[in-house]
Amino acid sequence: MPRLPHPAPEDLRRDPLPLRGRTALVTGASRRAGIGHAVARRLAAYGASVYVHHHVPHDTAMPWGADRTEDVIASVRAALGDPAARIVGGPGDLSDPAAPDRLIATAGSALGGRLDILVANHALSGSDGTLDTIDAAMLDAHWAVDTRSVLLLVQAYARHRAALPSRTTGGRVVMMTSGQDIAGGMPGEIAYALQKGALASITRSLSTTLAQQAITVNTVNPGPVDTDYATGETYEAVAARFPSGRWGMPDDPARLIAWLATDEADWITGQVIDSEGGFRH
Known part of the structure; x- marks a missing residue:
């Protein structure tokens, strides 16, 4: 194969709107304190x-509660970098095996018929325990939301891309x-750790599968992120384990994820990337 030439000088100058004209689906963005909301804002910017x-029912049932959907959408819309871009949103219970296919179709249609970027950020909180306390219902619940729905989303997304008029x-x-595979793991959240570990393990296989469609696949470990679930002594103890003395904030992993969505990351695929600010496990 011929060697590629060095980029032209103009190609080295970073576009301030590197995702102009692209479309994205971000799952699990019910709360302005969450990573999903931060990712959506970065992509919009x-x-x-x-x-x-x-x-919303998931977060409503949690101690932190849910935000009003219109407030989340308004916050993302306020970050728009391109006035011609659109911000839309909608619900979906991804524990339903039919929901991923519907969501990909709905998002693609709402954004003009083409979906470029899929960020599967959603996860099930709670309903978990130690090896001694987990049961089949806990394992099944986490499998359905944390793993099965993600793979079905990727499947539906790949089929959507394959149906586009040309190789895009x-x-x-x-x-x-x-x-979950670092240092002491997550012994208090066996079901969650198991299913999230499955996504890390399947990353390389998915990236190989989708390479011919010009789709990159990467997985991000954001480390401990302050999404308003920890307080008091627990919060301070975790903060002390970061060299900077602070927790990760939602925009920390969001910057990495947004960059992975740009053309600058076109040569990165099949990777599990830790974005933990030097966290000491």
């Missing part, structure tokens, strides 16, 4: 049109893991 998925570049899939 880079010029993309974004479909913001939410499942710029396809991106980003999944989320949780550092």
Whole structure:
């Protein structure tokens, strides 16, 4: 194969809106304190049109509660870098095996018929325990939301891309893991750790599968992120384990994920990337 030439000088100058004209689906963005909301805002700021998925009943049942959907959408829309881009959103219970296919179709249609970027950020909180306390229902619940739905989303997304008129570049899939394979693991959340570990393990296989469609697949471990779930002594103890003395904030992994969606990351695929700010496990 011929060697590629060095980029022209103009190609080295970074576009301030590197995702202008692209479209994205971000799942699990029910809360302004969450990573999904931060990712959606970053993608919008880079010029993309974004479909913001939410499942408010999940967060309503959690101690932190849910935000009003219109407030989340308004916050993402306020970050728009391209006035011509669109921000839309809608619900979806991804524990339903039919929901991923519907969501991909709905998001693609709402954003003009083409979906370029899939960020599978959603996850099930709670309903978990130690090896001694987990049961089949806990394992099944986490499998359905944390793993099965993600793989079905990727499947539906790949089929959507394959149906486009021609081989379209710029396809991106980003999944989320949780550092369950680092240091002490997550012995208090066996079901969650198991299913998130499955996504890390399947990353390389998915990237190989989708390479011929010009789709990259990467998985991000954001480390401990302050999404308003920890307080008091627990919060301070975790902060002390970062060299900087602070927790990760939602925009920390969001910057990485948004960059992975750009053409600058076109040569990065099949990777599980830790974005933990030097966290000491």
